[in-house]
Amino acid sequence: MPQNSTAPRILIVGGGYAGFYTAWKLEKHLRKGEADVTMVDPLPYMTYQPFLPEVAAGSIEPRHAVVAHRRHLKRTTVITAKVTGIDHANKVATISPSAGEPYEFAYDQIVVTAGAVSRTFPIPGIADNAIGLKTIEEAVAVRDKLLSNFDKAASIPAGPERDRLLSVVVVGGGFAGIEAFAELRSLASALVAKYPQISFEDTHFHLIEAMGRIMPEVSLKTSEWVLKDLAKRGANVHLDTQVTGAVDGNVELSTGEVIPTDLIVWTAGVMANPTVVRGGDLPVEERGRIQTRADLRVGTAEEPVEGAWAAGDVSAVPDLSGGGVGGYCVPNAQHAVRQAKRLAKNLVAVLRGETTKDYVHKNLGAVAGLGLYDGVFQSGNLALKGFVAWVAHRGYHGLAMPTWERKWRVLWGWWNNLWLGRDIVNLEAVQQPRDVFEEFAARPRPAAAAPAAPAEKAAPAAPAEKAAPAEKAAPVAEKPKAEKSAVAKAEKPAAAKKKAPAKKKVDADA
Known part of the structure; x- marks a missing residue:
């Protein structure tokens, strides 16, 4: 969606479950020109993480387990980059693309859905x-x-x-x-x-x-x-x-x-994306997640942060159903998708001056x-x-799985595997795609070293009065024989006439 100077700017940080679904549903609920939506993520696709074990087992084609942002977000500006800083006090985010210099992006509403990363411990190896x-x-x-x-x-x-x-x-x-x-x-x-x-x-x-x-x-x-x-x-x-x-x-x-x-x-285990959480000024709870209200606005129940929203694994959303760990929603796809849908509706309601609704979802099971x-x-x-x-x-x-286009790809793959068996092609070499090309690529030969010129013996310094004649002080390059004979005849008289002055000149210079 092209940005203009009058419509509010909505910045979505992260294009995973919560980010993708928020943008997708905003496109559905927003009227034309009601807001400009921009989504920033370092990857150009959303990964359906419940399918990762089946991808690892060869039961699902890897590309079928992801959803291309630009194919399915028709009215959202997609930026493939990282958000490395959030200055919500001034409503400015720092966007760092993989190529080029970081730049600032001004917004009116920010939605933080940066997800989570693997949580490890300092175990050797x-x-x-x-x-x-x-x-x-x-x-x-x-x-x-x-x-x-x-x-x-x-x-x-x-x-x-x-x-x-x-x-x-x-x-x-x-x-x-x-x-x-x-x-x-x-x-x-x-x-x-x-x-x-x-x-x-x-x-x-x-x-x-x-x-x-x-x-x-x-x-x-x-x-x-x-x-x-x-x-x-x-x-x-x-x-x-x-x-x-x-x-x-x-x-x-x-x-x-x-x-x-x-x-x-x-x-x-997992932990909230530290690059986004630590790089901003939004409130963070003790487990490193962004403090989020039940209506998915950032802040506490008593004090919301105006213009800031969060959902998914990066956020600490109260679980009003009573089934959450420590009173908060657990980080899973079931909550992320449903939170995103509620967030999109609540954000549109705020833009229109309407009231928001709390997120309530009872876990359907596992x-x-x-x-x-x-x-x-x-x-x-x-x-x-x-x-x-x-x-x-x-x-x-x-x-x-979001979108019918993706559903059909996954279902078709399952159907084929039912009759053909799982795919066991090993493509580990794709992680070093230039190895074979480099092995056999022709390279220019190193330039041959020029032969060293024979060193000239240094003549002992002579007193000024015995200096060498001018003709020997700067030897002239050898000319071809035919040319040499003709030149000698032409220069001989002139050289004879100027022999004495040349001697004087050398003596004077010495």
């Missing part, structure tokens, strides 16, 4: 060897790493290095960790049939959880069923266990056990995929397990 599962790039890298390790392991004899390549460690037993762990275990089990050199017993999967149980979002009985189901598939779950080190891929546990591995997936044809679903006291829960998982997320 984790920053250097582990990988998260918050982005589509990470999911693709995990898939390709596992496939590449199978390729390498199949070509070497049994031994420590082979065991290391076929060992996977997932840290974190929440929903994200369990789904990633189960999907990767499912992929590895399917790969064994394609590699006759590798048996099921050669693969080793370990889940590390610091608490005494997994999946706190479901009942204890349901979580225990998941543990038994994973154990049947050869998975090792370490409860009440912490990672104390991961130097050189050797995962050290608080129990003293050491697991050598080439793939460590970190899913042990559903997780545990690999092909296996899953778990919990809603209140109702628990579904196995194939029925897997169908519920795919049905819910297939419908929740």
